[in-house]
Amino acid sequence: EDQVTQSPEALRLQEGESSSLNCSYTVSGLRGLFWYRQDPGKGPEFLFTLYSAGEEKEKERLKATLTKKESFLHITAPKPEDSATYLCAVAKAAGNKLTFGGGTRVLVKP
Amino acid sequence: DAGVTQSPTHLIKTRGQQVTLRCSPKSGHDTVSWYQQALGQGPQFIFQYYEEEERQRGNFPDRFSGHQFPNYSSELNVNALLLGDSALYLCASREGGRDTQYFGPGTRLTVL
Numbered sequence: 001e002d003q004v005t006q007s008p009e010a011l012r013l014q015e016g017e018s019s020s021l022n023c024s025y026t027v028s029g030l031r032g033l034f035w036y037r038q039d040p041g042k043g044p045e046f047l048f049t050l051y052s053a054g055e056e057k058e059k060e061r062l063k064a065t066l067t068k069k070e071s072f073l074h075i076t077a078p079k080p081e082d083s084a085t086y087l088c089a090v091a092k093a094a095g096n097k098l099t100f101g102g103g104t105r106v107l108v109k110p
Numbered sequence: 111d112a113g114v115t116q117s118p119t120h121l122i123k124t125r126g127q128q129v130t131l132r133c134s135p136k137s138g139h140d141t142v143s144w145y146q147q148a149l150g151q152g153p154q155f156i157f158q159y160y161e162e163e164e165r166q167r168g169n170f171p172d173r174f175s176g177h178q179f180p181n182y183s184s185e186l187n188v189n190a191l192l193l194g195d196s197a198l199y200l201c202a203s204r205e206g207g208r209d210t211q212y213f214g215p216g217t218r219l220t221v222l
Binding site: 004006031032034036041042043044045046049087089091096097098099100101102103 | 114116143145150151152153154155158166168198200202209210211212213214215216218
């Protein structure tokens with residue numbers, strides 16, 4: 001059965017304190033790994049899609065990387081507006097269902 | 111360009127009642143998926159619709175059913191509501207042949 005595990009469950013950072021979020025997955029025939037950001041009470045907002053080991057994507061202070069068993073979301077010099085829950089999901093085939101991890105709640109204090 | 115829209119925003123029902131949630135996909139998108147997100151958890155896949163047919167289904171009982179219309183919009187119906195059905199219901203759409211799904215704002219369902 002496909003499994004996605006995110007760690008840590010919660011992360012408290014000072015503004016400017018860089019850190020990494022982990023997403024480990026067990027899935028046969030990975031099609032893609034997706035990162036989303038979700039603010040309280042809102043729908044997930046798409047960040048990145050990664051397809052193959054070694055691939056990296058960047059957007060502002062966020063950088064996502066992928067290996068054969070896990071993905072990392074690096075937050076460089078975070079700001080309070082980066083506070084959110086970050087969700088990782090995998091898909092096995094084109095357009096297939098997304099299997100999500102439980103998310104990492106990030107709080108960045110000024 | 112409007113993104114994925116969902117209605118209503120919030121809904122309160124009592125046990126045993128039935129509910130219908132609605133979703134309009136992003137312009138140009140033809141595939142719609144529904145997810146259930148309990149508080150503090152990641153979304154769980156309910157089902158996916160393409161060409162007005164259910165193409166894939168997650169581990170949800172038959173009380174959960176859906177429909178897709180010719181304009182690609184979709185409905186999620188839940189019968190015989192249980193307290194455990196209280197959750198944020200998310201609709202996601204994607205363009206045929208592409209992988210990335212885009213989510214709407216969700217409908218918060220509370221069952222009393």
